[in-house]
Every structure is written in structure tokens, then in C-alpha cells.
Amino acid sequence: MTGAEPLKDDTALVNVTRSEVVFAGSVWSIRRDEFEYNGSTIARELMDHTGAVVVLALDEQDRVLLIKQYRHPVRMREWELPAGLLDISGEDALVGAQRELAEEADVVATEWNVLSDFYTSPGGSSEAIRIYLARGISASAEVFARTEEEADIEIRWVVLDEIVDAVLARRVQNPSLIVGVLAAQVSRSRGWSTLAPADSPWPGHPLNWTHTE
Numbered sequence: 001m002t003g004a005e006p007l008k009d010d011t012a013l014v015n016v017t018r019s020e021v022v023f024a025g026s027v028w029s030i031r032r033d034e035f036e037y038n039g040s041t042i043a044r045e046l047m048d049h050t051g052a053v054v055v056l057a058l059d060e061q062d063r064v065l066l067i068k069q070y071r072h073p074v075r076m077r078e079w080e081l082p083a084g085l086l087d088i089s090g091e092d093a094l095v096g097a098q099r100e101l102a103e104e105a106d107v108v109a110t111e112w113n114v115l116s117d118f119y120t121s122p123g124g125s126s127e128a129i130r131i132y133l134a135r136g137i138s139a140s141a142e143v144f145a146r147t148e149e150e151a152d153i154e155i156r157w158v159v160l161d162e163i164v165d166a167v168l169a170r171r172v173q174n175p176s177l178i179v180g181v182l183a184a185q186v187s188r189s190r191g192w193s194t195l196a197p198a199d200s201p202w203p204g205h206p207l208n209w210t211h212t213e
Contacts, residue, residue: 110136
């Protein structure tokens, strides 16, 4: 609609009258909140998540660094972008992204930008994801030992357009991969004008919410 405000999600201020952790896990927890909304008191269970960072590493040949890793909930070895939880207290998101890129793929980058932010499942989880675009890629001075699901990670460099084709053909289904490569393709078509500085604020992450509940 001409003259309408730009499309934008809005922060909602709600009064949380009760909140309790009903399950505390090793990675994330389940919390039950009661809150007032539209004149009613509503109860919802949600996954209380630390949030995560994702890295789309792009080389000079427009190839993206992908890793293939086993994901037990879906019994799949998925092609993904390097990623990791923000589970180190006080760690800056950019530092976390740089750490994960080195630990999962043994590479580092000199140029970093924010590519996209999104929530994985806002109806039931507080998980917030920030995707960084990393360029100026080189091998890490340190080769990291990987264990458990990461022990058999497969690394492949794939041309961005080929990954987009795989997304559209539904051959790959990881959400961070899908959001990241589609955002990168569009941003590249606009001369990367949509990129944000790597240290941009992240108000959408629950830890950065400025309102009180």
C-alpha cells in the first residue's frame, strides 16, 4: 500500500504474571509462562534458548563453505553453514561466530558483516539466530579436534547459485542454510547494500530485550 509504514515486526510489552522452569536440560530448558494479553491470562510452554550464530563464509569464487553433520532429532546428515550456540557467558556474538567458524571448519576471515537475523520457531522457542557473512577467507593456524556428532563433519565449498538451486529443489532443508543462502543471493544482486556492520546491535535477541516483563 502506497504511503504505508515499512514492514516491521513490533516488540510487544506483556505482563508475565508467573514463570517457572519445568525442565532444565544440558543445552536448553522448557519454561512455562503465564501472561496477560487481550484481556486474558494465557499459559504457554516454550523452549528457553541461548540463541546461536551462523556463518556464511564466501570465497572469491562465490563459493560457500558448507559442512555436513548428523542431526539426531531428524535422523539426517544435513548440509549446513558453520554455526554454534551462544552458550559462553558474556561472549560477544561476533566473537562466537569467529570461534565457531574456526572450530568447525578450520578457517578464519578478515571481513565480517551481518547478513540476516531470524527466529527459528517463534511460536514455541526463544531461539534467535544471527547470520554473518564472512569474506577474506584463509586457513586457521590451528586445526581443531572434533568429537561426537562433529567428529565426522564433511566440508565442501559449493557455488552460491548451486546451493540456491538445491534449496528450491528441496534437496537441503536446514533453516539457517536456507535463510542464509537466499539472503546472500538477494544481497549480492543488490551490490551487498543490505549488509550491516558486524557489530550492529541485536535487539531481537532475548538477552538484549530492553522492556521488562
